[in-house]
Every structure is written in structure tokens, then in C-alpha cells.
Amino acid sequence: MSEEARSAGARITEGESYIGKSVVRPQTARLLAGRGVFTDDIKLPRMTHVAFLRSSHAHARIVSIDAGAAKALPGVVAVIAGEEMARVCGGWVGTLAHFKGMKSAKQYPLAIGRATWQGEPVVAVVAESRAVAEDAVARIAVEWDPLPAVTDPETALDPSTPVIHPELGDNLAFELELTSGDVDRAFREADAVYSDTFWMGRHTGVTLEARTILADFDLSEQRLTVYHSFQAPNMMQDILARHLRIPEHNVRVITKDVGGSFGIKVHIYPDEMAACALAVMLGRPVKFVADRFESFLSDIHARDHRVKAEVAVKRDGTILGMKVDDLTGIGPYSVYPRTSAVEGNQTVRLTPCGYKFRDYAASLKVVLQNKTPMCQYRAVGHPIAFAVMEGMVDRVARELQLDPVEVRRKNYITRDMYPYTSPTGYFFERLSHEEALDRLLEISDYPALCAERDTLRSRGIYRGLGLCTFIELTTPGPAFYGVGGARISSQDGCTIKLEPTGKLICMTGVTEQGQGTDTMIAQVVATAMGVPLDDVRVLTGDTMVTPYGGGTWASRGAGIGGEAALLAGKALKENVLKVAAAILACEPMDLDLRRGRIVDAGTGEVRLDLGELGRIAYFRPDTLPKDFQPELAVTRHYVPRHQGFAFTNGIQLSHVEVDVDTGFVRLLKHWAVEDCGRIINPRLVDEQVRGAVVQGIGAALFEHCVYDEQGQLLTGTMGDYLVPMAAEMPEIVVDHVQTPTLFAEGGFKGAGEAGVAGAPGAVLNAVNDALAPFNARVTRQPITPDVILKALDKL
Amino acid sequence: MDTSLEISLTVNGVPVRRRVEPRLSLVDFLRYELELTGSHVGCEHGVCGACTVRVDGELVRGCLMLAVQADGCRVETIEGVAGTGEIFDLQQAFAEENALQCGACTPGLLLTAQEILRRNPRVDEAEIRRGLSGNYCRCTGYHAIVQAIRKAGAGRAGGTR
Numbered sequence: 001m002s003e004e005a006r007s008a009g010a011r012i013t014e015g016e017s018y019i020g021k022s023v024v025r026p027q028t029a030r031l032l033a034g035r036g037v038f039t040d041d042i043k044l045p046r047m048t049h050v051a052f053l054r055s056s057h058a059h060a061r062i063v064s065i066d067a068g069a070a071k072a073l074p075g076v077v078a079v080i081a082g083e084e085m086a087r088v089c090g091g092w093v094g095t096l097a098h099f100k101g102m103k104s105a106k107q108y109p110l111a112i113g114r115a116t117w118q119g120e121p122v123v124a125v126v127a128e129s130r131a132v133a134e135d136a137v138a139r140i141a142v143e144w145d146p147l148p149a150v151t152d153p154e155t156a157l158d159p160s161t162p163v164i165h166p167e168l169g170d171n172l173a174f175e176l177e178l179t180s181g182d183v184d185r186a187f188r189e190a191d192a193v194y195s196d197t198f199w200m201g202r203h204t205g206v207t208l209e210a211r212t213i214l215a216d217f218d219l220s221e222q223r224l225t226v227y228h229s230f231q232a233p234n235m236m237q238d239i240l241a242r243h244l245r246i247p248e249h250n251v252r253v254i255t256k257d258v259g260g261s262f263g264i265k266v267h268i269y270p271d272e273m274a275a276c277a278l279a280v281m282l283g284r285p286v287k288f289v290a291d292r293f294e295s296f297l298s299d300i301h302a303r304d305h306r307v308k309a310e311v312a313v314k315r316d317g318t319i320l321g322m323k324v325d326d327l328t329g330i331g332p333y334s335v336y337p338r339t340s341a342v343e344g345n346q347t348v349r350l351t352p353c354g355y356k357f358r359d360y361a362a363s364l365k366v367v368l369q370n371k372t373p374m375c376q377y378r379a380v381g382h383p384i385a386f387a388v389m390e391g392m393v394d395r396v397a398r399e400l401q402l403d404p405v406e407v408r409r410k411n412y413i414t415r416d417m418y419p420y421t422s423p424t425g426y427f428f429e430r431l432s433h434e435e436a437l438d439r440l441l442e443i444s445d446y447p448a449l450c451a452e453r454d455t456l457r458s459r460g461i462y463r464g465l466g467l468c469t470f471i472e473l474t475t476p477g478p479a480f481y482g483v484g485g486a487r488i489s490s491q492d493g494c495t496i497k498l499e500p501t502g503k504l505i506c507m508t509g510v511t512e513q514g515q516g517t518d519t520m521i522a523q524v525v526a527t528a529m530g531v532p533l534d535d536v537r538v539l540t541g542d543t544m545v546t547p548y549g550g551g552t553w554a555s556r557g558a559g560i561g562g563e564a565a566l567l568a569g570k571a572l573k574e575n576v577l578k579v580a581a582a583i584l585a586c587e588p589m590d591l592d593l594r595r596g597r598i599v600d601a602g603t604g605e606v607r608l609d610l611g612e613l614g615r616i617a618y619f620r621p622d623t624l625p626k627d628f629q630p631e632l633a634v635t636r637h638y639v640p641r642h643q644g645f646a647f648t649n650g651i652q653l654s655h656v657e658v659d660v661d662t663g664f665v666r667l668l669k670h671w672a673v674e675d676c677g678r679i680i681n682p683r684l685v686d687e688q689v690r691g692a693v694v695q696g697i698g699a700a701l702f703e704h705c706v707y708d709e710q711g712q713l714l715t716g717t718m719g720d721y722l723v724p725m726a727a728e729m730p731e732i733v734v735d736h737v738q739t740p741t742l743f744a745e746g747g748f749k750g751a752g753e754a755g756v757a758g759a760p761g762a763v764l765n766a767v768n769d770a771l772a773p774f775n776a777r778v779t780r781q782p783i784t785p786d787v788i789l790k791a792l793d794k795l
Numbered sequence: 796m797d798t799s800l801e802i803s804l805t806v807n808g809v810p811v812r813r814r815v816e817p818r819l820s821l822v823d824f825l826r827y828e829l830e831l832t833g834s835h836v837g838c839e840h841g842v843c844g845a846c847t848v849r850v851d852g853e854l855v856r857g858c859l860m861l862a863v864q865a866d867g868c869r870v871e872t873i874e875g876v877a878g879t880g881e882i883f884d885l886q887q888a889f890a891e892e893n894a895l896q897c898g899a900c901t902p903g904l905l906l907t908a909q910e911i912l913r914r915n916p917r918v919d920e921a922e923i924r925r926g927l928s929g930n931y932c933r934c935t936g937y938h939a940i941v942q943a944i945r946k947a948g949a950g951r952a953g954g955t956r
């Protein structure tokens with residue numbers, strides 16, 4: 001990167017900068033007054049509601065559907081089954097070309113002939129109200145022919161196991177073998193080899209606002225308008241256009257307030273596609289709101305891994321090499337369009353990434369099963385990778401009686417080794433493992449905690465400390481999806497308009513689900529322009545209006561959307577100064593824009609108010625030179641070009657107390673130090689980290705989609721599926737190291753998933769530390785009391 | 796067959812008379828009949844607290860109460876409570892502490908927080924967390940919510956001293 005860009009990068013943190021300031025999100029006011037507009041809050045004229053008859057079997061042939069009684073019910077508008085809908089909405093296959101050999105079956109909005117998981121939509125009923133639609137669903141008689149369900153990934157590939165989609169030949173969706181260096185030699189030369197098997201249960205997102213979509217089709221103009229609780233409106237626009245065969249510029253997707261997403265609301269769901277197809281078929285608005293039971297059955301599930309790990313070490317704790325074998329079950333279909341292979345792929349690629357050993361071999365199998373489809377959820381693959389890696393590091397420390405801190409330090413990629421490419425092919429511009437560890441030990445007073453733990457043990461109180469080093473994949477370029485053939489934008493645009501009053505309207509392709517995207521963008525724009533923050537309004541999530549972009553996923557908002565906003569702000573400022581120079585009959589370079597006023601660049605003397613500039617440019621351009629045209633709206637785009645991802649890193653520490661009689665874990669405190677580069681809004685970043693840590697804790701201790709052997713989900717309500725609640729959650733201390741990326745002027749990287757990446761590993765290690773006096777160890781998540789009691793041989 | 800019943804009640808101080816189906820929950824009545832969409836629905840099971848409203852001054856889960864049961868009652872929703880200025884300090888503290896992200900849980904949390912502080916403005920952190928044990932928030936991790944309630948509580952306790 002050039003010196004010039006470097007100094008420009010530095011400049012934006014100087015002077016009147018909003019970068020690094022914890023400004024309050026202005027748009028919270030409406031949410032605090034009950035005036036948010038979530039998709040279900042929208043009511044359209046002639047609106048109808050759809051409810052679905054869903055498969056009650058994990059796997060069954062649909063022998064017949066009798067919808068006569070349903071159709072006869074007053075208020076029912078239409079009852080539609082699979083084949084009829086497929087004529088309007090074509091099917092899809094969730095594979096990506098760069099996952100070699102990947103396969104999946106064609107999936108339709110409504111099951112045709114056969115249902116492959118409990119909860120798969122089979123018949124859609126549209127009615128004047130949701131209640132009537134549900135009444136009608138209850139009157140549909142389906143004759144089922146139950147088929148054997150494939151539930152256990154371990155036996156999914158056995159010859160005796162039925163093949164879910166015969167056209168695929170087997171139940172293997174994807175496999176991958178990775179090797180780097182000479183792992184056999186590493187194991188031969190090791191002083192010791194340790195192996196473990198980790199079982200990481202299925203869980204799901206449980207966004208408080210369930211998935212919701214409202215589709216409206218105007219037959220006269222052939223235009224589809226969709227209000228959608230979603231993360232990636234342009235992706236949805238593209239897919240609706242192609243599958244419903246509507247010209248893409250006639251499809252408008254609008255995301256209003258979104259009540260949490262976390263990767264749940266970035267996939268194509270058959271029920272949502274069905275709702276849009278129904279709107280086209282009926283020429284009336286159709287609304288679908290998942291109820292909580294439907295959410296548990298049909299929102300994507302996450303994780304579901306069995307990982308065997310083996311690590312080869314020297315007596316002093318030096319890691320020589322590692323072997324990993326990951327088996328993951330993804331349900332009957334790979335989810336469209338991002339695929340269900342990314343989770344496993346990232347798991348095996350991320351695992352060794354904190355450390356400098358080069359001899360690594362991984363094998364991944366992604367298998368089909370008759371359970372809810374599994375796909376990308378916040379921190380895709382990360383929490384599994386680091387729970388396994390860090391679990392093994394602590395195992396090494398325990399076996400060799402070494403300090404877990406020192407084993408990490410000994411094996412970290414050190415500051416002198418950057419830039420560095422991992423044995424799995426990830427490029428790291430600069431990570432800060434050593435700095436983050438030092439910071440964590442300091443803020444947590446780690447030695448004192450260890451001493452306290454040791455003292456309490458003699459009193460029969462079992463506390464544990466668990467570290468988890470992690471990296472986070474953020475700010476992805478086109479190598480992620482684009483090269484695999486998916487029409488998912490890795491670039492984002494930002495448009496800024498100067499209004500006649502001198503205020504700014506800004507539109508961005510990245511989207512808002514509560515993380516504070518619009519505040520963060522406003523801070524960048526206000527800083528780049530030199531205007532007060534209050535003068536900037538930000539609009540997100542309207543494909544008709546906002547510049548084309550990817551939306552929210554893979555922690556890309558700040559790194560990509562933020563950078564585009566910075567470039568747009570600088571460009572508009574340049575244009576504004578040209579207009580000012582024309583008005584004031586001087587050179588643009590003699591002027592600057594500060595606090596919303598045109599000033600003399602040298603003296604700072606105020607020359608012109610932005611409102612006055614706007615008035616002249618819009619209403620009295622006749623007073624400007626004849627050959628001068630003011631351009632007071634600009635658009636700039638940004639895509640990361642210099643590295644595949646902007647990786648970040650950090651470390652977490654969990655402090656727990658285990659009741660060895662009941663198996664209950666009490667969370668005492670949690671620390672997280674992370675490095676997301678230059679921080680735009682510290683409070684927003686801290687709250688991202690805290691919220692994500694709690695999601696990670698949920699996965700570690702509570703959350704579990706439990707199935708019986710027939711593939712029936714046993715945890716279909718929030719009474720059965722435990723989520724983290726306030727009373728059990730610990731205080732979470734967040735701190736930062738800041739290593740800005742030099743590949744982009746802003747220096748921003750992502751922060752949205754760091755908490756989830758490290759929390760489960762930290763909790764796992766903390767529990768195991770507490771259990772150390774009993775020589776017991778757990779390698780199963782969620783770590784429920786029975787898991788602990790079994791490890792203690794008490795159950 | 797028309798099974799609807801007539802109910803009359805006050806909602807945010809305004810008298811309301813409507814015919815409703817007996818199976819209609821209070822929160823659905825508020826959201827869809829009265830278009831007071833500030834009350835949310837998260838679980839329909841009494842677990843998440845998103846549907847929290849006040850009925851005759853008591854906190855109620857709008858998903859567990861039927862609209863017909865509110866006949867003759869005084870119902871207050873986030874729109875009403877926010878409108879009177881009663882929770883102005885809480886709203887401000889929530890904004891300052893970033894105690895909300897997506898905001899889906901926020902109306903229910905504000906009403907719950909108001910009840911916690913009404914009982915004891917000097918409430919400590921553990922009591923606040925216990926008081927929130929029926930309110931699910933997926934986004935924040937609760938830390939900022941607890942801080943915001945403490946902050947508002949400290950302001951109130953100071954004011955009454």
C-alpha cells in the first residue's frame with residue numbers, strides 16, 4: 001500500500017472525527033417508543049395470510065392429499081400443493097462450483113411426492129386471516145407412507161442406510177481432504193500424541209422476531225414488491241427474479257426493521273419462496289410469519305459436528321502436527337444458495353490457524369440426514385474449530401503439566417512472522433495473538449484467579465478457567481461465493497446526496513439488523529465529509545433505491561460498507577468544495593469543509609454555510625459560471641481486492657464454578673479481547689462482542705435441537721429449547737487491541753462474530769479445568785449437567 | 796356461526812369497543828385489531844416476554860391472556876407508556892447504554908424494567924437479572940440492559956432522596 005494511502009488512513013482519525021466515538025444510535029428512539037416497523041407490522045390492502053401444512057414425518061411418501069374440506073372453509077382463498085406451485089416457482093440446488101464434487105438434490109417450495117424432514121412445507125393455504133388459514137390446514141387430510149429416517153451422521157454412509165435422494169447415489173453431499181506439510185513425520189517425531197472426539201450438538205438461531213415475509217404482486221405492471229425480514233435483499237431480489245421468472249428490475253425487496261438475524265435470515269427458505277409465488281399466482285399480497293414451532297422446525301439449524309482430533313507434541317508443549325476428522329450432518333438438502341458445506345469447510349480450515357505448526361491433515365464429510373436443514377449461522381465453523389483446537393491445547397497442557405498460557409505462547413504465530421499464510425490457505429496480514437493474550441491476562445488478573453481457584457479446591461469448591469484463542473473471518477471478497485457461481489455480491493456501494501438544506505442522505509448496500517450499521521455508516525460519512533453527525537440520514541435495505549450490495553453476513557458491514565462510505569464521503573466532499581469554489585470564486589484547494597461549513601483551508605474562517613451552498617446549487621445555479629455543473633450526489637463502491645478476507649483475532653477467558661454433585665455450571669465472569677482493526681464505534685463493537693459471547697455460551701451450555709431416532713424434534717418450543725437468559729449470564733468484560741488493515745483506507749475489519757467464535761471453547765476449557773481434580777473431562781456440547789455427571793462417573 | 800363476543804376496555808387511556816373471537820389473544824388483538832404493533836410476539840408460550848403489556852397496572856404476557864379476558868380492563872402498551880413520559884429516563888438510559896440492538900425485545904423489557912424500578916429503584920444487579928429472567932433478548936447478552944436499568948434506577952433513587 002502506498003504511503004499516500006497510509007497517511008490518508010491516518011488522517012480520518014484526526015480532528016473532528018467520529019471514528020472511535022461511542023455515539024448513541026439515533027434510530028433507537030423509534031424502537032424505544034414501540035414505533036419500530038417490523039415486517040409483520042405492515043398491513044397492505046387485500047392482504048392475505050399463508051399457513052403451511054408441514055410434514056409430521058421425518059421421511060415419508062405423500063400418498064394423497066385431500067384438501068376438499070379446507071377449500072370449503074369460508075375465508076380460504078387458495079389451497080396449493082407441490083406440483084402446482086412448481087409450475088410458478090422452479091426448484092433450486094444448493095451447491096457451489098468451487099466445492100468440487102459437491103452434490104445436493106433439487107428442492108422445491110413445497111414437497112413433491114415425498115417429505116424429507118419433519119417440518120418441510122407440503123401444502124400452502126392462503127386465507128383472509130392467519131387463523132382461518134390454520135383452521136384450513138387442520139382440515140387437510142394427507143395420507144402418508146412413512147419411510148425409514150436417516151438421523152445419525154455416523155451411519156449415513158453405511159450401505160445398509162437408505163439413500164435419501166436416490167438420484168444422488170449416496171448420502172454424501174461433500175467431502176474434503178486437506179494436507180499440509182508432512183503430518184506423518186510430525187506424529188513419528190512426537191514425544192506424545194493425544195486424541196479426543198468432540199460432539200458438538202445442533203442448535204439454532206432463535207431470533208426473537210421469527211422469519212417474516214410479505215409479498216405483493218402487481219399483475220398490471222408485473223412488479224413484485226417484497227417486505228422481508230432478511231439480511232441480503234439484493235440476493236433475494238436476484239433469486240426471486242430467476243425462480244419466479246420476473247425481470248429482476250421488476251422485483252423490489254425492502255427490509256424494514258429486522259428483529260435479529262445472525263445468519264438465520266440470509267438463506268432461501270421454501271416457505272418464503274412459496275409466499276412470494278402465491279402472491280404472483282393470486283395477484284394479492286401474501287404474508288407469512290413463522291410461528292415459534294415453525295421456526296424451530298424450519299429455520300436453519302447449525303453445527304452438528306463430530307470431530308476427531310489428534311495432536312502431536314514435544315514434551316515442552318510444542319505442537320508438531322495435527323489431524324482432524326470432521327463429520328457433519330446437514331439435513332436432506334444443502335441450503336440454497338450458500339450451501340451447507342461452508343460450515344464444515346471453515347471448521348477444518350480454521351482449526352490450526354492460531355498456531356505456527358505446519359503439518360496438518362484434515363478430512364471432512366458432509367452428509368445428508370432427515371432433519372431440519374443445517375447451514376451458516378453466526379461465526380460459521382469458528383466455534384467448532386476453536387473449541388476443538390483449544391480443547392486440545394488444554395489437554396496437552398494438562399497431560400504434560402504445563403501452564404496453558406505458556407503452551408499457547410510457545411505455539412502462536414509470532415509478530416515477526418506476518419504476513420503469514422496458514423497451512424489451510426488463509427492469508428493473515430497481521431494478527432495480534434501475543435498482544436491480545438497479554439491484554440487478557442492483565443485485565444482479568446489471571447494469576448490471581450488461578451491462585452483463588454487453587455485455594456478453593458482444597459475447600460471443595462471447583463472453579464475453572466478456560467482460555468480460547470480464536471480468529472475471525474471478516475470482510476470477504478468474491479472468493480467466498482462469487483467464484484462458486486452464486487450471485488451474492490461481495491462489493492457494496494454507498495450513495496450520498498447533499499440536499500438543498502445542506503443535509504446529507506446516505507444509502508448503503510449493507511443492511512441493519514440492530515448491530516448499528518446505519519450509525520456506523522453515518523459516523524464514517526460525517527467524518528469523511530466534515531459535517532455534524534446529526535446532518536446525516538442513512539437508508540438501508542431497499543433494492544429499488546440503495547446501491548447494489550451483499551448486505552449483512554461474514555462481518556462485512558464495516559470493512560466493506562464502511563470503506564465504501566468513506567470513499568463516497570471523500571468524493572462528495574471534493575464535489576462540494578468545487579461548488580463552493582465556484583460560488584466564492586476561488587480554488588477548491590483553498591477551501592475545506594468542517595462542521596458542515598465551508599471554511600478557508602488555511603485560517604479556518606467560515607466562508608459559506610452548506611445550506612447556502614445547497615440553495616445556490618439547486619435553486620440559483622444561474623448565478624454560477626455557465627460551464628459549471630454542480631454534482632451533489634455521488635456513489636462509490638468497494639470490494640476487498642488485496643486479500644481474500646480481513647482476518648481478525650482475539651482471545652476469551654471463561655471463569656466458572658461447577659457443582660460436582662448436580663453437574664450445574666455457574667458462569668462467574670467472562671473476558672474477551674479482540675482486534676477488529678480500527679474501531680468506528682467502541683460501544684457498538686463491545687455490544688456486538690457481548691451479545692455474541694452470550695450466543696456462544698448458549699451453544700456451550702444450553703441450546704440443543706434434540707431429535708429422537710425417528711427424526712422427530714423434541715425441542716420445538718422455547719419451553720423445551722433453552723436459551724440464555726439474564727439471570728444465568730455473567731458479567732462480560734470486553735477489551736481491544738487495534739491493528740488496522742493497511743489494505744483499506746479506513747483500516748476497519750469486522751467484529752460481529754468474534755464472540756461466538758471463542759466463547760464455547762472458553763467455557764469448555766473452563767469446565768474441564770474445574771473437573772481436573774477428578775481427572776474428568778468433557779468433550780460434548782451443550783455441556784448439560786448430565787454430561788458433567790457422566791464425566792464424573794456419577795450417572 | 797358467529798362466536799364473537801363484544802368487549803369494551805380502555806387501551807392507553809382510550810375507550811375501545813370491539814367484537815372479537817374468543818380465541819384471539821390479547822397481544823394479537825392489540826397488534827392486529829388496534830394496530831398497536833409495539834407489543835411483539837416471540838414465543839406464544841409465555842417464555843420470552845416480548846408481548847408484555849400492563850393490564851390494570853399489572854404486567855401481563857399478552858400471548859397468555861385472551862382479548863375477551865381484558866373486557867373491562869385498563870390495558871397499557873409500550874405506545875401508551877412511552878407517550879406519557881413515564882419511562883423517559885429508562886428510554887434514555889437504554890439508548891445511551893445501547894441496551895437494544897434489533898429492538899424486538901425492547902418494548903417488553905422497558906415495561907418489565909419499569910416494574911423492577913417501581914418496586915425498588917435502588918435494586919442491585921443480581922435483582923435486576925432475576926427480574927429480567929422472563930425476558931429473552933438474543934442480541935445484547937443482557938449486560939447493557941442491566942446497566943441501563945441501574946442507571947435509570949440510580950437517577951430515580953437520587954431524585955427521591
Ligand code: FES
Nearest residue numbers: 837838839844858
Ligand atoms: S410471546 Fe408472549 S411470552 Fe413470548
Ligand code: FES
Nearest residue numbers: 896900932933934
Ligand atoms: S435487542 Fe434483539 S432481541 Fe433484544
